[in-house]
Amino acid sequence: MEFKLPDLGEGITEGEILKWMTKEGDQVKEDQPIVEVMTDKVNVQIPSPRSGRVTKILVKEGDVAKVGQTILVIDDGSGAGSSQSPAPAAPGPAPSVAMAPAPQVQSSGPSSGVLATPATRRMARELGVDIGKVTGSGPQGRVTDDDVRRSVSSRGTTTVTVQPAQPSQKAGPREEVVPLRGLRRTIAERMTKSLRTTAQVTHVDEADMTELVLLREAFKGSAEKRGVHLTYLPFIIKALVPALKEFPYVNASLDEQASNIILKKYYNIGIATDTEQGLVVPVVKDVDRKDMFELAGEIENLSQKARSGQLTLEDVHGSTFTITNVGALGGLFATPIINIPEAAILGLHKIAKRPVVRDGKVEIRDTTYLSLSFDHRVFDGAYAARFTSRVIETIQDTKKLLAEVL
Amino acid sequence: MIEADVAIIGGGPGGYVCGIRAAQLGLKTVVIESDRLGGECVNYGCIPSKSLITVAKLVDKVKEAEKYGVRTSGVSVDFVQLQKWKSEVVSRLVGGIELLLRGYHATVLHGEAEVVDKNRVVVTTSQGKEEVSCKNLVLATGTRTSSLPGLEFDGDMVIGSKEGLELKAAPNRVLIVGGGAIGLEFASMLQKLGSSVTVVEIMDQLLPGSDPEVVRVVHRKLEGKGAKVFVKSKVARIDKKSSEVEVEIETPDGKQTMAFDKVLVSVGRKPRTEKLNLAKIGVQIDTRGYITTDNRMQTNVQGVYAIGDVKGPPLLAHKASKEGIVAAECIAGLPSAADWKVVPDAVFCDPEVASVGLTEAKAMEAGYAVKRSRFQFAALGRALTAGEPEGFVKIVSDEKDGLVLGVQIVGPEASDLISEVALAIEMGATVEDIALTVHPHPTFPEAIMEASESSSGKPIHQLKS
Numbered sequence: 001m002e003f004k005l006p007d008l009g010e011g012i013t014e015g016e017i018l019k020w021m022t023k024e025g026d027q028v029k030e031d032q033p034i035v036e037v038m039t040d041k042v043n044v045q046i047p048s049p050r051s052g053r054v055t056k057i058l059v060k061e062g063d064v065a066k067v068g069q070t071i072l073v074i075d076d077g078s079g080a081g082s083s084q085s086p087a088p089a090a091p092g093p094a095p096s097v098a099m100a101p102a103p104q105v106q107s108s109g110p111s112s113g114v115l116a117t118p119a120t121r122r123m124a125r126e127l128g129v130d131i132g133k134v135t136g137s138g139p140q141g142r143v144t145d146d147d148v149r150r151s152v153s154s155r156g157t158t159t160v161t162v163q164p165a166q167p168s169q170k171a172g173p174r175e176e177v178v179p180l181r182g183l184r185r186t187i188a189e190r191m192t193k194s195l196r197t198t199a200q201v202t203h204v205d206e207a208d209m210t211e212l213v214l215l216r217e218a219f220k221g222s223a224e225k226r227g228v229h230l231t232y233l234p235f236i237i238k239a240l241v242p243a244l245k246e247f248p249y250v251n252a253s254l255d256e257q258a259s260n261i262i263l264k265k266y267y268n269i270g271i272a273t274d275t276e277q278g279l280v281v282p283v284v285k286d287v288d289r290k291d292m293f294e295l296a297g298e299i300e301n302l303s304q305k306a307r308s309g310q311l312t313l314e315d316v317h318g319s320t321f322t323i324t325n326v327g328a329l330g331g332l333f334a335t336p337i338i339n340i341p342e343a344a345i346l347g348l349h350k351i352a353k354r355p356v357v358r359d360g361k362v363e364i365r366d367t368t369y370l371s372l373s374f375d376h377r378v379f380d381g382a383y384a385a386r387f388t389s390r391v392i393e394t395i396q397d398t399k400k401l402l403a404e405v406l
Numbered sequence: 407m408i409e410a411d412v413a414i415i416g417g418g419p420g421g422y423v424c425g426i427r428a429a430q431l432g433l434k435t436v437v438i439e440s441d442r443l444g445g446e447c448v449n450y451g452c453i454p455s456k457s458l459i460t461v462a463k464l465v466d467k468v469k470e471a472e473k474y475g476v477r478t479s480g481v482s483v484d485f486v487q488l489q490k491w492k493s494e495v496v497s498r499l500v501g502g503i504e505l506l507l508r509g510y511h512a513t514v515l516h517g518e519a520e521v522v523d524k525n526r527v528v529v530t531t532s533q534g535k536e537e538v539s540c541k542n543l544v545l546a547t548g549t550r551t552s553s554l555p556g557l558e559f560d561g562d563m564v565i566g567s568k569e570g571l572e573l574k575a576a577p578n579r580v581l582i583v584g585g586g587a588i589g590l591e592f593a594s595m596l597q598k599l600g601s602s603v604t605v606v607e608i609m610d611q612l613l614p615g616s617d618p619e620v621v622r623v624v625h626r627k628l629e630g631k632g633a634k635v636f637v638k639s640k641v642a643r644i645d646k647k648s649s650e651v652e653v654e655i656e657t658p659d660g661k662q663t664m665a666f667d668k669v670l671v672s673v674g675r676k677p678r679t680e681k682l683n684l685a686k687i688g689v690q691i692d693t694r695g696y697i698t699t700d701n702r703m704q705t706n707v708q709g710v711y712a713i714g715d716v717k718g719p720p721l722l723a724h725k726a727s728k729e730g731i732v733a734a735e736c737i738a739g740l741p742s743a744a745d746w747k748v749v750p751d752a753v754f755c756d757p758e759v760a761s762v763g764l765t766e767a768k769a770m771e772a773g774y775a776v777k778r779s780r781f782q783f784a785a786l787g788r789a790l791t792a793g794e795p796e797g798f799v800k801i802v803s804d805e806k807d808g809l810v811l812g813v814q815i816v817g818p819e820a821s822d823l824i825s826e827v828a829l830a831i832e833m834g835a836t837v838e839d840i841a842l843t844v845h846p847h848p849t850f851p852e853a854i855m856e857a858s859e860s861s862s863g864k865p866i867h868q869l870k871s
Contacts, residue, residue, distance in 0.1 A: 115809075116834065117832065117833050118746065118832050118833075121745050125742070125745070140807045140809065140834070142834050
């Protein structure tokens with residue numbers, strides 16, 4: 001049987017084959033994990049649907065396969081798709097070896113039917129692209145240089161069999177080549193796509209955290225009794241909820257094709273989390289319906305799963321707004337990149353004692369900066385400023401915050 | 407023993423070009439040539455024949471010079487001087503090839519090569535035997551003239567093209583057996599140099615496979631200048647007398663017996679593979695003995711390549727050269743391939759014939775909705791001022807999208823004109839692209855633009871048909 005890359009979840013159309021856990025010729029059992037696939041969110045292990053012998057692996061590690069693309073052929077005795085395996089020996093005359101025709105050798109160019117200039121055809125050869133399989137975007141369907149380049153970057157649909165171009169593999173003196181693979185590649189693609197497809201602006205404001213610092217101290221003990229470590233994050237999330245409700249365009253996404261802005265009436269907050277492999281964004285769901293301790297527990301759980309590579313697709317799916325917290329690492333503020341298709345992302349930064357003018361006097365207060373990157377297509381700067389002010393207002397007002405967190 | 411990355415057997419337009427590119431790419435290269443570098447093309451084909459054809463054309467021009475108001479007092483050809491000049495042209499090119507190969511640090515061995523196995527070639531040079539140990543082998547041995555039973559070459563009265571280019575005088579009466587490219591070039595040339603020419607072709611037209619409309623122009627001109635052309639005909643019998651050959655020609659209208667001073671046989675060629683030991687190294691050949699390869703020029707045996715005429719028709723120097731480059735690049739590990747769409751060809755008869763891509767018939771056979779358009783040189787300023795108003799440009803395009811599928815040209819400078827349309831086809835140009843490209847006036851290529859305009863339905867210098 002032909003094993004096709006299964007549907008991995010909503011909105012996921014392709015995945016990178018990270019690791020084959022079986023090889024051609026191996027016997028596999030039903031439900032035995034056979035391949036690890038990196039989607040744009042998370043790694044998943046896919047089990048074998050049948051027991052049988054692996055006859056052919058069609059997608060190399062590091063290549064991208066589309067959902068529905070055949071990635072493996074398993075001989076499960078059904079015969080279908082097992083043409084690679086030798087046919088059962090039939091009684092009768094032995095095939096005549098001496099008369100076997102010599103391998104067919106092609107004498108004409110394979111691309112003679114392709115509409116492309118000679119230089120484009122050469123480029124395709126150099127990039128290892130079968131130009132016959134590239135869809136041309138030019139007049140009369142001619143294949144342009146860009147079409148060829150695009151087919152290289154979206155390898156998997158067209159070019160599962162080709163080798164990467166040689167020259168790019170060569171390291172210069174005092175250089176090391178690290179292939180862009182797995183999570184790194186996903187991050188590279190998503191970040192580029194975010195910056196390329198949205199109109200991002202970052203609005204920075206300052207928040208006085210003095211009250212919140214005291215508030216967290218006050219709750220730390222009772223949190224520990226419940227077995228959770230209380231950070232500032234649950235407070236900030238709770239401070240966000242009334243603001244997101246009041247400014248619905250921040251908790252939204254733009255459907256460009258349909259020219260619609262989708263306002264989301266649920267509040268799932270993505271938490272950008274640094275791991276050894278790179279950035280992942282687990283999602284805390286329905287934050288408006290959970291109290292601070294529940295949030296603290298969930299965040300802790302998710303970040304542990306993230307660091308040990310245990311996140312499931314469910315864990316990383318469906319965020320409506322994202323927070324990135326780099327406070328522990330220092331710095332003043334940043335320009336976070338929006339986690340598309342969301343409309344905004346909030347950067348949290350180091351809380352430090354800084355001189356602040358209050359009532360005409362300089363005081364030492366705990367302050368921090370908040371960086372809100374937003375998609376200017378969805379809302380404007382004034383809206384962003386008012387939203388951020390609303391968040392800060394809640395953070396700075398212990399009474400209001402208490403009403404939210406509990 | 408010489409150790410090499412690549413040994414190339416044959417120094418013709420395939421082999422020497424392959425040698426230069428291989429050496430350029432840093433491969434240790436040996437080119438082995440048993441005769442003279444440049445091969446058939448430079449020594450016994452393209453180059454000497456074009457030299458003679460140029461002179462024949464000049465003679466012809468002088469003969470009709472009076473028409474243009476140029477008075478001459480007769481014209482005669484000093485064949486000794488003509489052959490001397492021709493040999494100088496050839497020698498200069500051969501010397502240039504040797505210089506280039508050595509300049510790129512390829513080794514040239516002059517001698518007969520014998521393949522021992524796919525990594526070993528023994529070359530018999532004037533200094534004795536030299537063994538070449540090679541990682542890759544390129545077979546570029548080309549073809550040799552084939553003769554007809556009953557019409558074996560005798561080097562005197564029955565000759566092949568090689569001897570035809572060494573003639574000491576234009577024969578009074580010459581029979582040319584075979585109306586293909588070589589036969590027709592000889593026919594036009596010898597006619598201009600004063601011979602009475604007869605052509606016998608077994609197929610139903612001259613230049614078999616070419617567009618019949620194109621061939622008609624050449625056929626008519628040959629006959630118009632006094633040649634006899636017999637198609638669907640063959641030589642039934644020859645009788646060599648002391649000073650002439652009596653030939654019985656079987657035509658559809660019955661047998662004719664005619665006497666000739668020379669019979670020039672140009673009925674095709676056959677692969678030159680005797681010393682290559684193909685069976686032993688296991689290289690696959692087709693039913694006619696030509697070596698088969700993939701589009702990287704590699705035979706079915708790893709590390710053994712073949713290029714040029716030894717791979718079979720079309721037998722063209724420019725194709726061999728390009729294949730040589732592909733083979734060298736593949737051996738050097740580059741992702742090269744013979745992926746050109748078309749190989750143009752040119753016949754230097756009178757008027758010249760050149761063709762690229764599909765003919766009208768072949769395009770129809772391939773299932774295209776064929777659109778054809780023509781432009782006659784008679785309506786072109788430059789052709790009239792050159793006194794060469796015969797012929798036309800014919801463009802075969804796809805009715806659906808205007809893509810140029812093929813072009814046939816018969817007329818002045820057809821061999822030079824064809825490259826523009828070869829490029830058009832490689833680039834995937836439409837007739838509109840060519841029509842919209844400004845061509846300088848007054849020049850021959852305007853005919854291509856005019857034919858394209860006609861195909862787009864807006865001809866300027868002809869009435870809409």
